[in-house]
Amino acid sequence: MANDPDKWFHEQIKLLTYNCNQRVWSIIVSLFGDLAGTPGDQISGAALSRITEPMSIKPEAMRVALHRLRNDNWIESQKSGRSSLYTLTDFGLEQSTAARPRIYARSIEHAAEWQLCALAPGAGGPKGKRAKDMRHRGFLAVAPGLFFGPMQAQPLPDSLVFHGQAQNIPQWLKEKIATPEIVKAYGDLEKALDRFAINLLEAPKLPPHQVAALRTIIVHVWRRALLAHAELPDDFFGDDWRAGACRTKVMDVLDRLGRPEPGLL
Amino acid sequence: MANDPDKWFHEQIKLLTYNCNQRVWSIIVSLFGDLAGTPGDQISGAALSRITEPMSIKPEAMRVALHRLRNDNWIESQKSGRSSLYTLTDFGLEQSTAARPRIYARSIEHAAEWQLCALAPGAGGPKGKRAKDMRHRGFLAVAPGLFFGPMQAQPLPDSLVFHGQAQNIPQWLKEKIATPEIVKAYGDLEKALDRFAINLLEAPKLPPHQVAALRTIIVHVWRRALLAHAELPDDFFGDDWRAGACRTKVMDVLDRLGRPEPGLL
Numbered sequence: 001m002a003n004d005p006d007k008w009f010h011e012q013i014k015l016l017t018y019n020c021n022q023r024v025w026s027i028i029v030s031l032f033g034d035l036a037g038t039p040g041d042q043i044s045g046a047a048l049s050r051i052t053e054p055m056s057i058k059p060e061a062m063r064v065a066l067h068r069l070r071n072d073n074w075i076e077s078q079k080s081g082r083s084s085l086y087t088l089t090d091f092g093l094e095q096s097t098a099a100r101p102r103i104y105a106r107s108i109e110h111a112a113e114w115q116l117c118a119l120a121p122g123a124g125g126p127k128g129k130r131a132k133d134m135r136h137r138g139f140l141a142v143a144p145g146l147f148f149g150p151m152q153a154q155p156l157p158d159s160l161v162f163h164g165q166a167q168n169i170p171q172w173l174k175e176k177i178a179t180p181e182i183v184k185a186y187g188d189l190e191k192a193l194d195r196f197a198i199n200l201l202e203a204p205k206l207p208p209h210q211v212a213a214l215r216t217i218i219v220h221v222w223r224r225a226l227l228a229h230a231e232l233p234d235d236f237f238g239d240d241w242r243a244g245a246c247r248t249k250v251m252d253v254l255d256r257l258g259r260p261e262p263g264l265l
Numbered sequence: 266m267a268n269d270p271d272k273w274f275h276e277q278i279k280l281l282t283y284n285c286n287q288r289v290w291s292i293i294v295s296l297f298g299d300l301a302g303t304p305g306d307q308i309s310g311a312a313l314s315r316i317t318e319p320m321s322i323k324p325e326a327m328r329v330a331l332h333r334l335r336n337d338n339w340i341e342s343q344k345s346g347r348s349s350l351y352t353l354t355d356f357g358l359e360q361s362t363a364a365r366p367r368i369y370a371r372s373i374e375h376a377a378e379w380q381l382c383a384l385a386p387g388a389g390g391p392k393g394k395r396a397k398d399m400r401h402r403g404f405l406a407v408a409p410g411l412f413f414g415p416m417q418a419q420p421l422p423d424s425l426v427f428h429g430q431a432q433n434i435p436q437w438l439k440e441k442i443a444t445p446e447i448v449k450a451y452g453d454l455e456k457a458l459d460r461f462a463i464n465l466l467e468a469p470k471l472p473p474h475q476v477a478a479l480r481t482i483i484v485h486v487w488r489r490a491l492l493a494h495a496e497l498p499d500d501f502f503g504d505d506w507r508a509g510a511c512r513t514k515v516m517d518v519l520d521r522l523g524r525p526e527p528g529l530l
Binding site for chain 1 (some may be wrong): 283378379380381383384385405408409410411413420422423424425426427428429430431432435436437516522
C-alpha cells in the first residue's frame with residue numbers, strides 16, 4: 001500500500017496521460033460512454049470537474065467542450081438547484097451504444113467472408129469523391145479504385161464485387177492499413193498499461209471520482225488508438241501489431257478498477 | 266437431296282468461310298487437331314491439298330504454312346514414294362491435346378472459386394511489364410493493377426490475393442472482357458451454323474475429304490472465336506453472349522458430319 005494515496009493517484013494519472021494531444025470534448029465522450037451510457041444515467045457538473053481536473057483540464061476548457069457537445073446534440077443538461085445534471089441525449093446514447101462493442105469486447109470475432117470491390121476505371125465524376133463515398137459506406141481503400149469491406153457494406157452500384165477471403169496480405173498493404181504512428185500508439189499504450197497493472201498491486205483505496213478519472217483516461221487512449229485504423233483480422237497487420245494484447249490488458253485493468261455508479265461521483 | 270453434290274458442297278464452303286481473315290498455318294493447326302490429333306495419325310500432302318483447295322488456299326500459301334509449322338516443330342513430314350506424309354510432332358500433339366477440352370467440350374464446368382489479385386500500387390518496374398507477367402501467369406486484367414484468374418494461377422509474390430466468387434460483374438467489365446467485335450463474331454458464327462444445320466438436312470453423300478474440309482472450317486472459326494476471350498462463367502458476359510449457344514451448335518453439326526479416318530482422306 002502506497003504511503004500517500006493522492007500521490008499514488010496523481011502518479012498514475014501522469015503515467016496514463018503520456019499522450020498529451022487529447023481534445024476535451026472527446027474525453028467527455030469517452031467519460032459518458034464509460035460511466036453514464038445507460039438511459040437515465042446522470043452526472044453532475046461538480047462530478048465532471050472532480051474527474052477531469054486531475055487531468056489538468058481547465059474549467060474554461062470544460063465549459064467550451066460541454067457547450068460544443070450540447071450544440072452537437074450529444075449531451076443535454078438540466079438545472080437541479082444550484083448545480084447542473086448532464087445526460088447523454090437519445091442521439092448520444094445511440095452513438096455510444098454503437099461504439100461500445102468494438103471498445104469493450106474481450107475479443108473480436110472476425111467474419112469469414114469479406115468484400116473486395118473495384119470501382120469503374122476512369123468513370124465519370126472525381127475519383128476522390130467516389131472513394132470518399134465508398135469509405136462512408138464502410139469500405140477501406142486498399143489500392144487506387146480498390147476497396148475492402150464487410151459483407152453488409154453496400155458498394156457503389158457499378159463496382160466489380162467479389163466475395164471471399166484475403167489469402168495474402170502483402171507488406172505494402174499492411175503498411176497502408178497501419179502506419180508506423182498507429183503501431184507506435186499501441187506500443188506506448190501497452191507500456192503504460194503494463195506499468196499501471198504493476199502499480200495497481202499497491203493501489204490505495206480510491207474514492208469513486210478518482211477511479212472514474214483513471215477509467216476515463218484508459219478508455220480514452222484505447223478508443224483513440226482503435227479509431228485510427230479499421231477493424232480487420234490480425235493477418236492484415238504486421239508481427240509488431242499489439243492491438244490484441246492491448247485489448248486484453250485494457251479489459252484487465254478496467255475489471256480491477258471496477259466501475260463506480262454515476263450517482264456516487 | 267441436292268441435285269448437284271459439288272454445287273452443294275461449294276455453297277456450304279462459301280457459307281462457312283464468311284470470315285475471310287484466316288491464316289493458312291492456323292487453319293492447318295485446326296485441321297490436324299481435328300483430324301489427326303492421335304499419336305500415329307498421318308495425313309498425306311495430297312489429302313491436305315484436297316481438303317484446303319476448296320477454301321481457295323493456293324498451293325504456294327500451303328507450302329509456306331507447312332514450312333513454318335515444321336520450323337516451329339509443330340509438324341514433321343516423311344517421304345513415302347513420291348508423296349509426303351505429315352504428322353504432329355510430340356510438341357504439336359501436346360499443344361493440340363491441351364487445347365482440345367476447351368474446343369470440344371459439350372459444356373464448360375466453371376470453378377466455384379477464383380482469385381482476384383491487386384498488384385502493389387506504384388511498385389518498382391514498369392507497370393506494363395508486371396501486367397504482362399500476370400497475363401502470362403493466367404490472369405485477366407480487369408482494371409489497372411487488378412487481375413482475375415483461376416485458383417491454380419500463381420500471382421506475383423507482392424500481390425494482395427483474394428479467393429472467392431464474383432458477385433456483381435458491372436457493364437464496364439463485361440465490355441472490357443468481350444468487345445463488340447467478339448460478340449459479333451459469335452453472332453456471325455451462329456447465323457452461319459443455323460443456316461448450315463438446315464442445309465445439312467438436304468446434304469448429298471460427301472467424300473471424306475469434303476467432310477474433312479467442312480469440319481476444318483467449322484472447328485477453325487470456332488477456335489478463333491474462343492481464343493479471342495478468356496474462358497469465364499456466363500455472368501461475366503452480356504445477355505447477347507452466344508458462345509454457349511454456338512458451342513452446342515458446333516458440336517451438333519460436327520456430330521452430324523462425322524469424323525473421317527485420316528487414312529481415308
